[in-house]
């Protein structure tokens with residue numbers, strides 16, 4: 033007699049979710065796997081948009097989804113657990129990709145992983161698991177969930193170098209109460225060893241990097257399929273034109289790569305960095321030195337914040353924050369404004385705080401929540417705003 037699984041494991045065909053499933057199975061948990069397809073490419077087309085029904089991306093031949101699916105099936109076979117399949121590519125396109133493009137078009141730098149967790153993995157995937165009769169979902173994310181009283185807290189992973197709480201800060205009590213992160217207390221190197229010892233076919237598989245639907249492809253080429261390039265001037269903050277850029281969307285604050293600025297007459301031979309984008313005028317601002325004063329800000333303003341426990345700790349409080357993934361904890365003071373947006377002041381100036389990225393707040397190991405960064409007090413941004421007003 034077959035019973036409904038208690039937990040559905042999101043199996044991506046990677047080593048982390050393979051070991052998440054292995055651990056739960058070894059604990060005696062009745063589990064099944066589920067592989068989601070979140071991205072569909074149509075090699076028959078040369079432009080975005082499906083002929084009918086679900087939108088499809090223009091094919092570039094770089095999609096790993098088939099390999100990943102095969103690996104997820106192989107792992108479930110090895111573990112002796114059933115595996116299910118769901119296609120959420122239409123939901124992903126609407127809930128993640130359209131927003132991703134709109135943000136780039138507005139000159140910001142979005143974080144699709146944050147949105148994918150909120151809109152897909154902890155929404156449609158959770159619904160699909162419930163429809164299969166499960167009470168919980170599990171993923172291979174590196175983060176921990178702890179219950180204190182009737183509250184579920186999101187904590188950083190024990191392996192701080194792999195901690196993914198930054199990407200999970202939009203989750204709420206409903207999601208956390210139905211989720212397990214079996215790897216949160218483990219070190220990545222031990223996870224690999226467990227995979228090897230158990231003979232899992234993904235034991236030696238390379239970790240995925242970058243934005244999932246872009247993979248190893250060239251970012252500029254990919255984005256150019258959806259946001260046509262518009263060449264323009266590259267200027268220094270004091271207004272000197274020093275070259276041309278292929279399109280402001282392709283660059284983010286603090287970026288050095290891809291500027292192709294050779295020796296410029298009248299300037300030292302030091303590397304150049306993006307210090308500002310003026311989307312209206314189509315100008316890319318650049319300056320020399322990784323630590324350019326133009327890149328620094330002490331304060332930021334965010335869109336409305338999401339709080340994991342349902343509300344902020346106080347109307348004004350001190351905590352630590354990250355304004356990007358892989359950054360040290362930075363001390364700051366947060367003021368929650370009446371409309372739910374935040375005004376944040378850092379103890380020390382921050383480099384390249386980027387509108388569109390997420391501000392994520394922590395009280396020690398506990399992730400409090402976060403918000404999308406709307407604006408900063410970086411000098412160039414202030415000047416461009418004043419000019420536009």
Ligand SMILES: Nc1ncnc2c1ncn2[C@@H]1O[C@H](COP(=O)(O)OP(=O)(O)OP(=O)(O)O)[C@@H](O)[C@H]1O
Nearest residue numbers: 042043044046047048049066067068171172173240
């Ligand atoms: N296509 C997918 N189908 C089902 N679950 C997925 C899929 N992609 C990601 N997940 C789940 O989300 C978790 C985190 O995803 P992320 O893309 O960050 O993977 P990762 O850290 O590379 O992990 P993995 O080694 O398992 O691929 C995965 O461990 C897995 O549980």
